[in-house]
Amino acid sequence: GGDNQEDGNTDTGGENQGDGNTDTGDENQGDGNTGTGGDNQEDGNTDTGDGTQGDGNTSTGDENQGDGSTGTGDENQGDGSTGTGDENQGDGNTDTGDDNDTETKPDYEISEKSGVMLQGFNWSSAKRGAGYNKEKPSPYWYKWYDVVANRGADIGDKFAYLWCPPPSATDTASSEGYAPTELNNLNNCYGTESELKSMIQAIKPTKAIADIVVNHRAGSTSWGDFTNPTWGVVKGSNYAVICSDDEGFTGEPSLMGASSKRGAADTGDGYGAYRDLDHTNTTVQQGIVDWMNNVLKQAGFVGWRYDYVKGFAGEYVGQYNAGSNAEFSVGEYWPTAGYSSDAWGTEIKNWISATASNGGQKSKAFDFALKGAMNTVFGNKGSNIGNSDYSLLARSSNLVISQPADAVTFVDNHDTGSTQKHWYLDPVDVGTAYAFILTHPGYPCVAWQHYFTYAESGSIVDPEQYIGGSTVPGTSNTYRKHIDYLIDLRNDVGIEYDDKVSTSGTSSSCYVGEIIGNNGSLLVMIGNVTTPTREEYKGKQPIYSGTNFAIYRGNATELPEDDNSGDSGNGGSVTLTATKDVGSGYAVYFTGAFDEAENWTKAVRGTWSDGNVWKATVTITEGQSFDWKALKGSWSNETIVPITGDGWEWQPGSNNTYPSKTSTTF
Structure with a gap:
């Protein structure tokens, strides 16, 4: 859940102890070990100025009257135009006038491709620690589905999709849901199965997206015994659905370690806290699709947000999408290494391409490259001093610029912000960041705590993170009104996720x-x-x-002739392919005269798929012809690595030349 840090480390929510229990303490320290301190730093609160009062109420002038409704000036006059009261006073500020008591719906048809998603929870939504007692729970436990249902009208009015928290029963030490135990049991720390279904009904016409945690599972009484479904696991005997290189086989020698029935090697990065699932195993594949179709879709979900997708090969996400006929899919691919614009963009694009391989249904991805650009430009983690190089926002490494149809853009989420605060944007620039993502293509995602107030969120602790009633700098709007206005403007102009x-x-x-x-x-x-x-x-x-x-x-109808826009497909990029059986611990890399390779001095690691096919998507200038080659190197190298020293096996023969050749075998 609290996956990647900005330093490339992975938050595993806690490692397994020898007794099969899970401690959800500190994140990984970079040495592969998991600490057992406290996840949330300091008091877990985020200082957002004086907008939020200590009693959970927010003073915003005439806005937010206590019934959860928000005025928006003179917006939506019925002619399709979006007004904002007495806007533009000459000082660059916007006055939204007096709030309307009634709302007039626009007379234009809103495009299905103009939608916006709301993250329907944060890291405080399901409490952990004291109070976990199913017989006598704390007042803060098991309430979140009801909180969301109570805001159903607000959500249904503005958002196309609601990204819901992980729906399955979870390890008791990871109440947020990112350590699932019983996939088929939809009673968890957010509420009951019945309350979940009621919430999904309450938010309509907004549709529900489930947070899918299938990289790993938690054991029930030991490290690797699965329940409901078992997927054939027999405690101490059969662990064929668990990756052979999982830590459990050495960490639990008397049970997992004693069994010779193990799965194949992991197809992605390891996850030390829980058992890595072998996605090459047909029992796992069919089990996930059955769960999606027979449990989740029956509850009302129409699509998926995949957690920690760098933990297994992207082609399986495409397979699960196809098997469940997903209406919407987005993967959380947060690169491990520290932020690098080109490297991150390439790595995420390669994962997207992998989801469409072997007949898979393509998935979108969260635009972590854009997130890194915004954090760099504006500042992050409490610093309001960015580098102010605004050209970073225009880089083709950002999905929203080069592959907007594949991008889900966001400002912060439950990992980067909320009470985890791993990599949160400078709070002063949150409003500016929303002005960017909500006016641009891609599929924007709004954070719950940026839209709603503490009181609207059930007054469930950590009030400082909720800024929905605070004022956006340089405007007279609250964050709620700011986001509402930008969504209305997006719909009015007809901005779609695949626009240039x-x-x-x-x-x-x-x-x-x-x-x-x-x-x-x-x-x-x-x-x-x-x-x-x-x-x-x-x-x-x-x-x-x-x-x-x-x-x-x-009213422009054409972009400037000298524009450097991206496009809805792979404009400004090309996918190179090489087929080679490199053996365990190795990968195929690509180098040449394309941007990321820096004129043959660096190599880009490819993404593996069945048949020992390796692919990498690289950035090029439109119309560019260039030479390239494939080479074999250690998997442990970075995604983009300097070509130095020994240990490289080059593709023999002459160079390959694009565009006449985009694939090779060696």
Whole structure:
């Protein structure tokens, strides 16, 4: 759940002890060991200014009257236009006027491709520690599904999908749900199966997405005994569905270690806290699809958010999507190494490509490359000092720029922010970040604690993280109204997740992005906002602005000829393929005259799929011809690694030349 840190370490929620119990203490320290301290740092609270009062109420002028409703000025006049009261006073600020008592629905049809997702929980939603007693629970336990259901009308009004927490019963020391024990049991620390189904009904027309944890499972009475379903595991005898290189075989020598019935080697990164599932095993494959179809879809879920997908080969996500006919799929691929724009973008794109291999149904991925760019530009982890190089937002390594149809964009989630605070954005710039992702293609995801107040969230501890009623810097809007306005604007202009973006005119001091929707166009400036120079927007005032952002509206129908936009497919990139049986502990890498390889000095690690096929998606300039080669190297190398020293086996013969050749065998 609290997976990757910004330093590349993995939060496993705690390691298994010799008695089969799980301690959910500190995250991995980088040496492969798991500490047993406390997950949440300090008091787990996030300082968000004075917007949230100690009693859980938020003072925001006339907004939020206590019934959970939010006024939005004179928006949506019925003619399809989005008004904001007395906007644009000349100082760049936006006044949203007096709140409306009634809301007029727009007369335009909202595109299904313009949707926005809400994360329907955070790290505090299911409490851990004192109070876990099913007979006499603390008032904070088992309440979350009811909290969400009570906000059902608010959610249904603005969001297409709700990303729900892991639905299955979990290890008692990991109440957040990321250590599932009984997959088929939908009673957990968020509530009962009945309450879950009621919540899914309450949020309609919003649809429910389940958080899928299938990289690993927790044992019931020991390290590796599975329950409901067992998948054939017999305690002390048969562990064929668990990866052969799992820690359990050495950590529990009298049970797992005594068994010769083990699965194949892990197809991804190991996860030390719980038992890594062997996704090459047909029992695991069929078991996951059966669970999705017969349990989760029957409860009302229509799609999946996959947890820790770097723990197993991407092709299996595609297989599970196809087997369950998923309406929506997104994977959490948070690269292990420290943030590197090109390396992260390449690694995530390679995973996306892998999901579509072997007949799989392609998955989207969270745009961690963009998250890294925003954190670098704006500052993160309590520092409001970023590098202010706004051109990072326009890099093709960001999915939203080069492959927007595959991108799920976000500002923070339960891992990066909330009370874990592993890699959270500078709080002052949260509003600016939403101004970016909600006006751009990709599929934006809003954090619960950025949208709702403490009181609206059931007053369930940690009040400081809830900023929905606080004011966005440079505006008179609360975060709730800010996000609502941007969603309405997105729908009004008809911005869709696979639209192109032109970043022509971007500099280190100001990001400039133009997006053309079905009903007009937007010009978005982030950073040191200047006067627009494009003819369509000259002389116009921004329709909405605040600290470090301004949004202009126009009627452009074509992007500038000199634009450097991405596209909805693989614009600016190409997938190279090599077939080779490299043996255990090795991988195929790719090098050449493409961007990531830096003129043959570095190699990009490929992603494996059945048949010993290795693929890597690399960045190129449109129309570029280049030479490349494949080579064998140690799997333990980084995703992009300098080609130095011995230990490399090069593809023999002459170079391959793109575009005439994109695959090879050696």
